[in-house]
Amino acid sequence: MYNFEFEKPATIADAVAALGAEDAQALGGGQTLLPTMKQRLAMPSKLVSLSGIGEMQGVCREDDGSLAIGGATTHATVAAEAAAHYPALADLASHIGDPAVRNRGTIGGSLANNDPAACYPAAALGSGATIVTNAREIAADDYFQGLFTTALEEGEIITSVRFPVPEAANYQKFVQPASRFAMVGVFVAKFVDGVRVAVTGASEEGVFRWSEAEAALGASFTADAVDGLTVDAAGMMADIHATKEYRAHLIGVLTKRAVAAAS
Amino acid sequence: MPKDSGIGASPKRREDLRFLTGTGNYTDDINLSGQAYVHFLRSDVAHGKINGIDTTAAAAMPGVVRIFTGADFEGVGSIPCGWQVTDRHGQPMQEPAHPVLAQGKVRYVGDAIAAVVADTAEQARDAAEAIELDIEELPAVIDMKEAVKDGAPKVHDDLTSNLCYDWGFVEENKPAVEEAFAKAAHVTTLELVNNRLVANPMEPRVAVGDFNRATGESTLYSTSQNPHVIRLLMGAFVLGIPEHKLRVIAPDVGGGFGTKIFHYAEEAFCTFAAKALNRAVKWTSTRSEAFMTDAHGRDHVTKIELALDADNNFTALRTDTYANMGAYLSTFAPSVPTWLHGTLMAGNYKTPLIYVNVKAVFTNTVPVDAYRGAGRPEATFQLERVIDKAARELGVDPIALRRQNFITEFPYATPVAVEYDTGDYNATMDKLIEVADFAGFEARRAESQQNGKLRGLGVNCYIEACGIAPSNLVGQLGARAGLYESATVRVNATGGLVVMTGSHSHGQGHETSFPQVIADMIGIDESMVEIVHGDTANTPMGMGTYGSRSLAVGGSAMVRATEKIIAKAKKIAAHILEASDADIELKDGQFSVAGTDKSLAWGDVTLAAYVPHNYPLEDIEPGLEETAFYDPANFTYPSGAYACEVEVDPETGKVTIERFAAADDFGNIVNPMIVDGQVHGGIGQGIGQALLEGCVYDENGQLLSASYMDYAMPRADDVPFYQVDHSCQTPCTHNPLGVKGCGEAGAIGSPPAVVNAVVDALQSAGKDVTHIDMPLTPNRVWSALNS
Numbered sequence A: 001m002y003n004f005e006f007e008k009p010a011t012i013a014d015a016v017a018a019l020g021a022e023d024a025q026a027l028g029g030g031q032t033l034l035p036t037m038k039q040r041l042a043m044p045s046k047l048v049s050l051s052g053i054g055e056m057q058g059v060c061r062e063d064d065g066s067l068a069i070g071g072a073t074t075h076a077t078v079a080a081e082a083a084a085h086y087p088a089l090a091d092l093a094s095h096i097g098d099p100a101v102r103n104r105g106t107i108g109g110s111l112a113n114n115d116p117a118a119c120y121p122a123a124a125l126g127s128g129a130t131i132v133t134n135a136r137e138i139a140a141d142d143y144f145q146g147l148f149t150t151a152l153e154e155g156e157i158i159t160s161v162r163f164p165v166p167e168a169a170n171y172q173k174f175v176q177p178a179s180r181f182a183m184v185g186v187f188v189a190k191f192v193d194g195v196r197v198a199v200t201g202a203s204e205e206g207v208f209r210w211s212e213a214e215a216a217l218g219a220s221f222t223a224d225a226v227d228g229l230t231v232d233a234a235g236m237m238a239d240i241h242a243t244k245e246y247r248a249h250l251i252g253v254l255t256k257r258a259v260a261a262a263s
Numbered sequence B: 001m002p003k004d005s006g007i008g009a010s011p012k013r014r015e016d017l018r019f020l021t022g023t024g025n026y027t028d029d030i031n032l033s034g035q036a037y038v039h040f041l042r043s044d045v046a047h048g049k050i051n052g053i054d055t056t057a058a059a060a061m062p063g064v065v066r067i068f069t070g071a072d073f074e075g076v077g078s079i080p081c082g083w084q085v086t087d088r089h090g091q092p093m094q095e096p097a098h099p100v101l102a103q104g105k106v107r108y109v110g111d112a113i114a115a116v117v118a119d120t121a122e123q124a125r126d127a128a129e130a131i132e133l134d135i136e137e138l139p140a141v142i143d144m145k146e147a148v149k150d151g152a153p154k155v156h157d158d159l160t161s162n163l164c165y166d167w168g169f170v171e172e173n174k175p176a177v178e179e180a181f182a183k184a185a186h187v188t189t190l191e192l193v194n195n196r197l198v199a200n201p202m203e204p205r206v207a208v209g210d211f212n213r214a215t216g217e218s219t220l221y222s223t224s225q226n227p228h229v230i231r232l233l234m235g236a237f238v239l240g241i242p243e244h245k246l247r248v249i250a251p252d253v254g255g256g257f258g259t260k261i262f263h264y265a266e267e268a269f270c271t272f273a274a275k276a277l278n279r280a281v282k283w284t285s286t287r288s289e290a291f292m293t294d295a296h297g298r299d300h301v302t303k304i305e306l307a308l309d310a311d312n313n314f315t316a317l318r319t320d321t322y323a324n325m326g327a328y329l330s331t332f333a334p335s336v337p338t339w340l341h342g343t344l345m346a347g348n349y350k351t352p353l354i355y356v357n358v359k360a361v362f363t364n365t366v367p368v369d370a371y372r373g374a375g376r377p378e379a380t381f382q383l384e385r386v387i388d389k390a391a392r393e394l395g396v397d398p399i400a401l402r403r404q405n406f407i408t409e410f411p412y413a414t415p416v417a418v419e420y421d422t423g424d425y426n427a428t429m430d431k432l433i434e435v436a437d438f439a440g441f442e443a444r445r446a447e448s449q450q451n452g453k454l455r456g457l458g459v460n461c462y463i464e465a466c467g468i469a470p471s472n473l474v475g476q477l478g479a480r481a482g483l484y485e486s487a488t489v490r491v492n493a494t495g496g497l498v499v500m501t502g503s504h505s506h507g508q509g510h511e512t513s514f515p516q517v518i519a520d521m522i523g524i525d526e527s528m529v530e531i532v533h534g535d536t537a538n539t540p541m542g543m544g545t546y547g548s549r550s551l552a553v554g555g556s557a558m559v560r561a562t563e564k565i566i567a568k569a570k571k572i573a574a575h576i577l578e579a580s581d582a583d584i585e586l587k588d589g590q591f592s593v594a595g596t597d598k599s600l601a602w603g604d605v606t607l608a609a610y611v612p613h614n615y616p617l618e619d620i621e622p623g624l625e626e627t628a629f630y631d632p633a634n635f636t637y638p639s640g641a642y643a644c645e646v647e648v649d650p651e652t653g654k655v656t657i658e659r660f661a662a663a664d665d666f667g668n669i670v671n672p673m674i675v676d677g678q679v680h681g682g683i684g685q686g687i688g689q690a691l692l693e694g695c696v697y698d699e700n701g702q703l704l705s706a707s708y709m710d711y712a713m714p715r716a717d718d719v720p721f722y723q724v725d726h727s728c729q730t731p732c733t734h735n736p737l738g739v740k741g742c743g744e745a746g747a748i749g750s751p752p753a754v755v756n757a758v759v760d761a762l763q764s765a766g767k768d769v770t771h772i773d774m775p776l777t778p779n780r781v782w783s784a785l786n787s
Ligand SMILES: Cc1cc2nc3c(=O)[nH]c(=O)nc-3n(C[C@H](O)[C@H](O)[C@H](O)COP(=O)(O)OP(=O)(O)OC[C@H]3O[C@@H](n4cnc5c(N)ncnc54)[C@H](O)[C@@H]3O)c2cc1C
Pocket: A025, A026, A027, A028, A029, A030, A031, A032, A033, A034, A050, A071, A072, A095, A096, A097, A098, A101, A104, A105, A106, A107, A108, A109, A110, A112, A113, A115, A117, A118, A119, A120, A156, A157, A158, A159, A179, A180, A181, A182
């Protein structure tokens, strides 16, 4: 690890100001950033920790029924506090990494990082969430822009994430056996006005919505409705764990299982 | 009634107190005053010509003490190989030089090019980044079969090819084997891969070199399974330090699994640099370095053929294996695919004719050497897979086919040079059928089916040769070392004992089980016995721990030394009790004169040995300390039968292990709990190999599975609760304890059971699947289901 400066502001405004320094970088739970720094693949001049900012912590039900989660809220907190309001989301959070990762890692860090195999992107896109930053609000549909790429500007902080709560939802994660990130993960959410299906871990373009499945499930929210639908293997990722064809196949299987399990 | 002490009891492991409370003393805990740190600059290409190394800028960086390159090791010895294999034509294997730091070429990703020694580890790493390298990348050879083709790039320019050796065993049997195949009623053929593995001990390797200018003595602290072997190899062959001026200490070691047997360049570097700089030098491997530089295991590509007559008797066996050596020859690498593999190809069966061909190949990958089981898992896997395939082709019960061909009379001389002393393969199979509850399988299968899952049952046998080994025999086979073991037993005046053993414990529990043996022999409490190991300065020359040899060979040395102690103590007792030696009996820590009520306590005699006031000084010396070296007469041959039950999710191909049972014959057992633990760990690693672990290089020699993000180790939820039984015991006939060794059996016996079970599950669904290569990832199983 190279040397760096460290700041731990108490307000969003101070954090934004601190991030104005050249090569400064926000620090959430450090579960991605710190290993990268240890390997000397990242060399920020300054880390601005977000963990001391009270207004970025916690889970709270809004008046419109949606669930607002502070950008610096840990996975463990989401797993515990969102359970009553949005069980599918809490369940997803409870299966990220191991207890150490869940007690440090944050939702803002996960969404800012946008790892193509991460879980939260599927929940955010599948729920039609809104990513709230210090500067603006970004619809999930506009936010994810490919592998490790998002709509965030330099120095922009995710202060909270607002999730509309669906009637029924479920996340199916098929783990990559080594990392236990998603080899393929499918988040299905049924709203009054339609169904959203978001797929992580599979595509070369990062998290995406499977629109054919959404249409079919909008017409009939049953596992059988997905029968016969296939995802083109051409755009899928391939690595030592899974071929493109296998990933494309898993999307269908997991979507059906998510529909069957949705509650 | 289970015993509560001595042989056969299961006292808790005394060493666990320090391991579990963070009070162990591992090599990385050792920090010497004024020590400097080394960072190795390693090659990021698999094959390249070093045109230049410019260290000018790096040498000027803060804290840098000195930067070493290959040029500093001109005239220093090569990292030696401890075993020379002779090929089919009577020629010695090709043996390349292995410099401490690369000279002229780099040969695998991770090959050390330069070593920066600095005041802190971070400064050393900073400076390493400032070294300017001019390396011309050359085409790499990764695939073994490509590597031996004419015109393939050569890993070592001074060798004639990438073929280390072409070994035939037993060469004279070849024509008879071919004839038997020509006459066979049925031949089953199977091509398979024994996947390359990374051992991954919990503790990465560490080395601390030290030099005492006043005495001229060098000391190396190292994460080693065999400090005496390192002292000999490094002292005599690499650095030219006589053994009396070199001390090697392997303190607590956090797992080895074979990969810490070998002498590594980093050990030689730290010892060399400490002397050159007159300052202690420390290296601690990162996990990333461990993946790239610890010797890997397995990596065989095999074609096996089994010939049967019309009555399903095995008539001949023929195998053709490519074995990866990596870029250099690691310490015992040449012996693994030959003498630890070819000699086991008879397995538990009386196949009369066997021919094994092994081509050992150099590639631009990290060296490959022994990993838990070493050669024997590779032998067992192919044999037990081909038998299973034969049974299916012939439509006979795989267990019945095995039983029909079992060796049933002992001693049994195999056609592959070894002689099994004891065994009862039907007994372990019977026991397996009982503990694995075969009777309930069909009901469990029906239940799985109701849940949409395919259930399969796989069975296999194994035999292994451990307790390595008779020195005269291994000498004939090319070993450049003897494989005896040693022990010094020192009895103190007040009766406590210290055993200084040449064995080394790095997870095996010697500190608990060895005292159980002595406690029984003398009739005293185990707490009176302490085990000392791991330091060449205070243990007799020993060969260390691997090949499940500690109790069978090291324990035997300890028994022999203790017998000498008892014999001498009886003489002392006889003198004090005014009786003849022959009439003295030792029981429950009391010496008594047969037929009388005269007796003396153990402590009275030990005190007399050191306070010899009333003592037969004219006949025997004072003191009570004896040393024995034990050279075994034969290998030991543990054997057993294993069963695995899997469920396969037909939609995803995911395999889960539902049940796993093991019936082992380890001969006599000293501590059943420790044996259970050894078997559990071995099966865990076997399941890891079968389902999860795969070390993968791409075609350019980049290691793709270079971290735990891509290399899948088995975790608690990947394995079931095991049913382990070792009540079948045919004691070894040639060592004093009648023990056979249990450290590797689990890893040897389990992979074929897993694969046999998955094939069974798939066939039960009507799929014509005869083999899937390990690891059986969901993707591979799904592809097999849909092919
Ligand atoms: C062993 C292990 C297993 C894991 N398993 C999973 C898994 O199964 N599924 C999964 O989804 N993830 C998994 N992760 C990743 C984990 O969820 C991380 O917590 C997450 O990816 C990053 O969150 P963080 O808070 O730690 O961010 P950090 O590592 O601190 O930061 C990551 C990036 O986000 C930026 N950042 C952080 N917070 C904000 C913010 N509020 N606004 C803007 N930018 C910000 C940082 O500058 C940095 O660029 C795993 C990680 C580990 C180490």
